[in-house]
Amino acid sequence: MVNVGIVGSTGRVGTLLIDDLALDQEAKLSACHVFDKLTKSVPEGTVVTNSMKELLNSCDVVIDFSAPTATQSLLEEVIENGGKPLVIATTGFNKHQQNLLIEASKIVPILYATNMSLGVAVLNKLVALASKALREFDCEIVEQHHRYKVDSPSGTALTLAENAAKARDLDLDAVRVSGRDGEIGARTKDEIGVMSLRGGDIVGRHTVGLYNDGEFIELNHTATSRNTFSKGAIKASKWLVNQEPGLYSINDCLGL
Numbered sequence: 001m002v003n004v005g006i007v008g009s010t011g012r013v014g015t016l017l018i019d020d021l022a023l024d025q026e027a028k029l030s031a032c033h034v035f036d037k038l039t040k041s042v043p044e045g046t047v048v049t050n051s052m053k054e055l056l057n058s059c060d061v062v063i064d065f066s067a068p069t070a071t072q073s074l075l076e077e078v079i080e081n082g083g084k085p086l087v088i089a090t091t092g093f094n095k096h097q098q099n100l101l102i103e104a105s106k107i108v109p110i111l112y113a114t115n116m117s118l119g120v121a122v123l124n125k126l127v128a129l130a131s132k133a134l135r136e137f138d139c140e141i142v143e144q145h146h147r148y149k150v151d152s153p154s155g156t157a158l159t160l161a162e163n164a165a166k167a168r169d170l171d172l173d174a175v176r177v178s179g180r181d182g183e184i185g186a187r188t189k190d191e192i193g194v195m196s197l198r199g200g201d202i203v204g205r206h207t208v209g210l211y212n213d214g215e216f217i218e219l220n221h222t223a224t225s226r227n228t229f230s231k232g233a234i235k236a237s238k239w240l241v242n243q244e245p246g247l248y249s250i251n252d253c254l255g256l
């Protein structure tokens, strides 16, 4: 049985993780990190703590769906005192936090995925293929999420854009456009638009469009349930506990 600790246990995905772990045959909840108090009941004996150290000492693997500052504390604890394998799903990291992730992966195995769904893992492959094969087509990405999402563009949209750019030997930072307003001039050849829409309860919808004169392709993934993410992360956690230190992607876990 794999003992799982959760960072972000009071959140939209964190609370689903608690439910999904209660039904799992091979993994169970052993610890929850909280800032104030847990809003859900958890199995007797579950450690509920506001200390990252205690969380890490109370599990075999951590699943993190929280916020960049919380993930940063987790990574700093691992870098300073060692830790356990980490499945990181939080998005919106700055450069410093991305570097901490790389540092910590020299100490423990880390699987980082901006999207834990199988569908998006396959979409990333399709996007790389299409972006390269359709080099002359304009690439534009639109992501749609619920009204509460705090980061933009979504982590998934940025990963899709990175794959599209890499397939064309482009540096995403140099070609990404995430807003258009006013007299901005005509679209440049290599730019990759990554735009956000927020509203209602949309779980997550990503469309990668490749547009040319006379034809276009749109590749779309829509998550209809947040359990897609919690279940994907639990699957990843069971795989990660058997890995050596290093930085892994969801493709490594899924064998894609």
Ligand SMILES: NC(=O)C1=CN([C@@H]2O[C@H](COP(=O)(O)OP(=O)(O)OC[C@H]3O[C@@H](n4cnc5c(N)ncnc54)[C@H](OP(=O)(O)O)[C@@H]3O)[C@@H](O)[C@H]2O)C=CC1
Residues within 6 Å of the ligand: 007, 008, 009, 010, 011, 012, 013, 014, 034, 035, 036, 064, 065, 066, 067, 068, 069, 070, 088, 089, 090, 091, 092, 113, 114, 115, 116, 117, 151, 155, 229
């Ligand atoms: N990779 C993937 O497949 C997916 C990734 N995500 C990402 O996961 C993250 C969480 O999403 P979601 O569950 O919707 O978000 P919520 O806002 O519902 O939950 C966030 C959780 O993190 C905690 N938290 C928030 N701010 C801080 C802070 N400054 N320090 C410590 N803890 C904090 C919250 O605790 P409290 O309740 O006490 O505020 C809460 O438990 C986001 O970054 C989102 O983009 C989401 C879905 C899928």
Ligand SMILES: O=C(O)C1=N[C@H](C(=O)O)C[C@H](O)C1
Residues within 6 Å of the ligand: 091, 114, 115, 145, 149, 153, 154, 155, 156, 157, 203, 204, 205
């Ligand atoms: O915040 C969310 O809800 C989601 N965040 C992830 C992202 O930023 O890509 C994944 C998913 O789309 C839901």
